[in-house]
Amino acid sequence: MSAQSPGGSIRTERSARARYRAIRGGVFYALFLGSILVGIAGLLALLIDVFMDGLPWLNWSFITSYPSRHANQSGILAALVGSMWVVGLTAAFSIPVGLATAVYLEEFAARNWLQRVIQVNIANLAGVPSIIYGLLGLAVFVQLLSMGRSVLAGALTMSLLVLPIVIIASQEAIRAVPGSYRHAAYALGATRWQVVKGVVLPQAIPGVMSGIILALSRAIGESAPMIAISALVFLTFVPNSPGDKFTVLPIQIFNWISLPQADFKGVASAGIIVLLAVLLTMNAGAIWIRNKYQKRRNE
């Protein structure tokens, strides 16, 4: 169309279109920037609010004390250690099982109806509300297998909850490893297991770590399934073995918020800061590991 017009007209038409494109680009840029700012502003407001309420209550004795009826003597030790136990054991259970499942489904399983059924089920399990897992854990681990309301029962329940996340993320990571790598290894005479162990897994680790970060972050913040397993909010000891009673950070924080005394809102905020700190430390650790492997891979 423009080829038929004289030269000058082409130039104006082009610049008009360019201007239109520039405006459209600008509008969408502003829209997307706005979207991300909404999220960041929300997070900032939340953080500022929590820190203003909580910082005055946050000190070393808060970390090392047990709960108390006096706000200024209250501490979070039992819940902090309980959460670490649960998350540690959850990681120990869910990572090997989740990774092995992902490897099986991606590298070993035949592409048949069974594999599809398993796949659909895992995807659905990822969307099941967490309280359902809590009730399942209560019925199976606490009562049927008579583990009692122990750290072990809590961690196993949490493992079931996060397994689908670990599996799906690991599968994605494994799928992202280029097929040509596998072919090259097979061409050199490697067995299937050698390919998985020596080629696929090392390549997939960074992606797998991202999934684990997500899964364990969820595990440490979940309160509903833990309330079904253990609704303890006053504990003056820390668990010393997987068979001990326990409480976790979200339950303790929830209890403080529901107390009538206004001071406990500050204590609860201090608890939230501790929870955030644990979460960020865990994530930083996992990101550090991920980056280390990514670098090695690129060398």
Next chain:
Amino acid sequence: MRFSARHTLLPAALFFALALAAACGGGNGGSETGLSGSIDIDGSSTVFPITQAVAEEFRKTQNKVQVPVGVSGTGGGFKRFVTGETVINDASRPIKPSEVEAAKANGIEFIELEVALDGVAIVTNSQATFVDCLTVAELRTIWAPGSKVNNWNQVRSSFPDAPLRLYGPGTDSGTFDYFTEVINGTEDASRADYTASEDDNVLVQGISGDRSSLGYFGYAFYAENSARIRLLGVDAGKGCVKPTRETINTGTYAPLSRHLYIYVNKKSLERPEVKAFVEFYLKEASILAEEVGYVALPASDYQAGLSKIR
């Protein structure tokens, strides 16, 4: 190959190390008088502050006895108590016949002990100055199952034409059980179209922000928030009475002052640490209950409780 094995082991090792470090974190000193063991308590979140205070003080004298306290609610706690899973249940209402049956079926005998008094406060927004007092009949009109009352002038013709919005505890709460029984006549019979929350602080916030509100919850929550909301009196035929420490203690704030209980597994009292704890509870409850916002019983009631367990 050696390389890749380390890849998968490292994260697992990291979290094991974390858990291990956590496990070594705590620890108690020695004990003075040698009692030890664990006293498992669950039940009402209303009674929880008293039990927590007692457990906290008890620990100062007997630091080898572990006293974990949960807040599954009065009913949720009884479910565990009647199977023998817990030895003490905090309760903001007396045990129900169905729960007594369940205990019997499991061979669990128990002792009921009164530990404090609590009033159910009827509150409204601080700007609703036109109302000072409601009769029990008016409360029933408002809260009865299926009630369609949604304007203040439907409650009493002298009240202004203003929408009436209701706030109250959810169905798992012992306060709900108690209020519905004494106001509506049948436990758990209540209209359902009100803002319900198990968290009384949410109710306080809702009422303080809503000029046309009416709600009820435990007196302790009113006492901590008296500047933000307006307390109403209740007229049960003997004039208007507002809940105070005194009217709750003497029972003149009727019918909305109630007893708070602990239920103790009878067999567990054979364990010296449980007996010591319950005795300690009854001796200290009058001071500690007041400290956390409740009203103490007359001293003779605690004596009666002590003689029950001896």
